Amino acid sequence: MIESPPADAVAIVSRGQETTYGELRTQVASMRGGLRALGVERGDRVAIVCANNWYFVVSYLASLGLGAVVTPLNPSSPSAELEREIAVVGAKLVVVGPSAQRSIEAIDRSSVPTLEVVVNCSDAPEDSGPCVADLLASDPVEIVDVDANDPAVLIFTSGTAGRPKAAKLTHGNIQANIEQILQLEAARVEVHDVGLGLLPLFHIYGLTVVLGLTFATGSAVVLVERFDPQSLITTIVERGVTVVPGVPAMWMALANLPGVPPGAFANVRIATSGADRLPTRIAEAIMDRFGLAVHEGYGLTEASPVVTSSIGCGAAPGSVGCPLPGVEIRVVDDDREDVLVGDVGELWVRGPNVFAGYWDDDGATDAVLDRDGWLHTGDLGVVDEVGNLTLVDRSKDLIIVSGFNVYPAEVEDVLIAHPGIVGCAVVGVPHPYSGEAVKAFVVVDGSMPVEEDEVIAWCADRLARYKCPEKVMFVDELPRGISGKVLRRELVDTDV
Numbered sequence: 001m002i003e004s005p006p007a008d009a010v011a012i013v014s015r016g017q018e019t020t021y022g023e024l025r026t027q028v029a030s031m032r033g034g035l036r037a038l039g040v041e042r043g044d045r046v047a048i049v050c051a052n053n054w055y056f057v058v059s060y061l062a063s064l065g066l067g068a069v070v071t072p073l074n075p076s077s078p079s080a081e082l083e084r085e086i087a088v089v090g091a092k093l094v095v096v097g098p099s100a101q102r103s104i105e106a107i108d109r110s111s112v113p114t115l116e117v118v119v120n121c122s123d124a125p126e127d128s129g130p131c132v133a134d135l136l137a138s139d140p141v142e143i144v145d146v147d148a149n150d151p152a153v154l155i156f157t158s159g160t161a162g163r164p165k166a167a168k169l170t171h172g173n174i175q176a177n178i179e180q181i182l183q184l185e186a187a188r189v190e191v192h193d194v195g196l197g198l199l200p201l202f203h204i205y206g207l208t209v210v211l212g213l214t215f216a217t218g219s220a221v222v223l224v225e226r227f228d229p230q231s232l233i234t235t236i237v238e239r240g241v242t243v244v245p246g247v248p249a250m251w252m253a254l255a256n257l258p259g260v261p262p263g264a265f266a267n268v269r270i271a272t273s274g275a276d277r278l279p280t281r282i283a284e285a286i287m288d289r290f291g292l293a294v295h296e297g298y299g300l301t302e303a304s305p306v307v308t309s310s311i312g313c314g315a316a317p318g319s320v321g322c323p324l325p326g327v328e329i330r331v332v333d334d335d336r337e338d339v340l341v342g343d344v345g346e347l348w349v350r351g352p353n354v355f356a357g358y359w360d361d362d363g364a365t366d367a368v369l370d371r372d373g374w375l376h377t378g379d380l381g382v383v384d385e386v387g388n389l390t391l392v393d394r395s396k397d398l399i400i401v402s403g404f405n406v407y408p409a410e411v412e413d414v415l416i417a418h419p420g421i422v423g424c425a426v427v428g429v430p431h432p433y434s435g436e437a438v439k440a441f442v443v444v445d446g447s448m449p450v451e452e453d454e455v456i457a458w459c460a461d462r463l464a465r466y467k468c469p470e471k472v473m474f475v476d477e478l479p480r481g482i483s484g485k486v487l488r489r490e491l492v493d494t495d496v
Contacts, residue, residue, distance in 0.1 A: 043069065052201050059118075067146050117129055268292060378398075441491050
C-alpha cells in the first residue's frame with residue numbers, strides 16, 4: 001500500500017471533474033470538521049445515500065476519519081426501505097446526494113427522531129438544514145485513531161439466510177481484504193492505473209474493489225453514476241481506463257453491443273467479474289470480440305467481500321479460482337466433515353476478512369459464524385485437485401439480480417400486505433440481461449380486483465427496483481410440502 005500519493009495526482013473523476021489527492025485531503029479534513037460540529041463522534045452511525053460521485057467519496061472518508069460507522073444505502077431505494085434501514089442502525093446523520101433527496105424528505109422522521117440530514121446545497125429547500133458546502137467551509141480536524149476491531153461500515157445484506165441485515169465489517173476486515181487482493185501479482189493495481197467506478201459504492205464489491213483498492217494504491221478511479229453501455233465504452237477509451245471490475249450483466253451488455261470501435265479495450269489490463277456467475281459463453285464472447293480476458297471471482301458481503309479469484313490460478317472456464325492469500329476454505333457435508341475432492345458440499349470461509357457479525361442480531365450471527373471463526377456461506381461448491389473452486393448452487397432461495405441479493409421472504413412480506421392477496425411465493429427466473437429476475441406467484445381472495453401491473457406498482461412503492469417482480473402469476477393455490485412449507489422449486493419448474 002502507498003502511504004501518501006502525490007498531491008497533484010488525480011484521485012477521482014466525478015461528473016467530468018478531476019479531484020487530486022491534495023484537493024481530496026483538504027476537502028475531507030474540512031468535511032470532518034463539519035461533521036464534528038454537527039455532533040458526530042466515534043462509534044456514531046452515519047448513513048450515506050449517494051450515487052457513485054464525489055459526494056459519496058468525501059462523506060465516506062470524512063466519516064471514517066472521525067471513527068464513525070458508515071452505512072452506505074442504495075439511493076434508488078424507496079422512502080420506506082431507507083427509513084427502515086436508517087432506523088435499524090440508529091443513524092445519527094445521513095448525507096444525501098441529489099438523486100435521493102426526495103426519498104429522504106418523504107421518510108417518517110418519527111422513526112428516527114434524532115436524525116440530522118445533510119443535503120446537496122443546489123437542490124435543497126431553504127429549511128432543509130445543513131448542506132455539504134456548509135460542512136466543507138468548516139475548520140479541519142485531525143483523524144481519529146481507531147482499532148482494527150472497531151466497526152467501519154454496516155452493509156445491508158440478506159446474509160446467508162433471511163431478510164436484510166446489517167453486516168458489521170471492521171477496519172481490520174476491510175484492510176485485510178484489500179491486502180489479500182494486492183497479493184495477487186497478476187491482478188495488482190499500480191499507482192498509474194485508472195479504474196472504472198461503475199460498481200455501486202453502497203455495495204461492498206464497489207466499496208472494497210473499487211474505492212478501497214484505488215486509495216490503497218494511489219491510483220485513480222472514474223466514477224460512473226448510471227450504466228449505459230455506449231457511454232461506458234466512451235469513458236473507457238477517453239479516460240484511458242486500465243482496470244474494469246464488473247458484474248455479468250455489464251459484460252453481457254458489452255458483449256452484444258454493436259458498433260464498438262476497434263481497440264476500445266486496448267488499455268485494459270485487468271478485467272474481473274463477480275457478484276454472480278459469469279456465463280462461459282459471455283467470457284468467450286468478450287475474448288473473441290475484444291481480446292480481453294475476464295477473470296471470475298467469488299465473494300460475499302460477510303467476507304469483505306473477495307474470497308477467491310481465478311487470476312493466476314490456471315482455473316478452467318466456469319471456475320471462480322482459488323482462495324486469496326490468507327483465506328481458508330472448506331467444503332463440508334451435512335455432518336460438517338470435509339468432502340472428498342470433487343464432491344459437492346457447503347462452502348465455509350475463514351480469514352481476517354470475515355465479518356464481525358450482524359448489527360444487533362446475535363442470533364443471526366451465531367447461525368452463520370461458528371466458534372472457530374468459520375463463516376457458513378450456504379453456497380454449494382466443489383474443489384478440484386489443485387484447489388480451484390467451482391460453485392454448484394447458491395443458498396437455496398437466494399435470487400441474484402444484476403449482482404444484488406434478493407431474498408424471497410422480503411418480497412413476500414410486501415406482497416402479503418396487499419389487501420387483495422392471501423398467499424404468495426417468490427422465485428428467481430433466468431433473465432437475459434440481469435442474470436435473474438424476480439417472479440411472483442400470488443393467490444387472491446376475490447373480494448377486490450387485483451391486476452398484475454397494480455401488484456408490481458405496490459411493490460415498487462416499498463422495495464428497491466431490482467427486488468420488484470418482473471412478472472406476477474395468479475394461481476389458485478401454492479404447492480406445499482407435508483409441513484405446509486411452500487415448495488418454491490416446483491414453482492421454478494412450472495410452465496405457467
